Amino acid sequence: xxxxxxxxxxxxxxxxxxxxxxxxxxxxxxxxxxxxxxxxxxxxxxxxxxxxxxxxxxxxxxxxxxxxxxxxxxxxxxxxxxxxxxxxxxxxxxxxx
Numbered sequence: 264x265x266x267x268x269x270x271x272x273x274x275x276x277x278x279x280x281x282x283x284x285x286x287x288x289x290x291x292x293x294x295x296x297x298x299x300x301x302x303x304x305x306x307x308x309x310x311x312x313x314x315x316x317x318x319x320x321x322x323x324x325x326x327x328x329x330x331x332x333x334x335x336x337x338x339x340x341x342x343x344x345x346x347x348x349x350x351x352x353x354x355x356x357x358x359x360x
Contacts, residue, residue, distance in 0.1 A: 289306060292336075293336075293338045295335060296332065296333050296336055296338045297338050297339070299329055300326075300329040300330055300332075300333045300338075300339075303322070303325050303326040303328075303329040303330075304326050304329075304330070304347070305324075305353065306322050306326070306356070307322040307323050307325075307326040307351060307354075310322045311354050311355065311358055316355070316358050316359050319355055319358055319360075320329065320355060323351055323352065323355050326351060326353070327348050327352075330344045330347050330348055331344055331348070
């Protein structure tokens with residue numbers, strides 16, 4: 264993957280420069296959304312490992328929100344989001360049972 268400066272330098276005309284700038288901004292936004300989503304999922308899994316069902320349920324709501332938001336923004340596919348939420352819910356269900 265090329266660096267941001269290299270990508271802009273490769274652009275030869277005005278519209279290509281603008282597209283390169285937009286690409287960099289979108290890449291940073293997508294990285295932030297995906298990183299936030301992963302952090303919330305990790306926190307949920309840590310709560311499950313600790314065996315705290317109440318805390319895990321609260322963290323699942325937050326993680327599900329982050330996953331759905333990432334899917335709605337196009338960062339991850341909708342099917343992957345549904346699959347991830349389903350698997351996390353299943354983990355919570357086994358903890359509560």
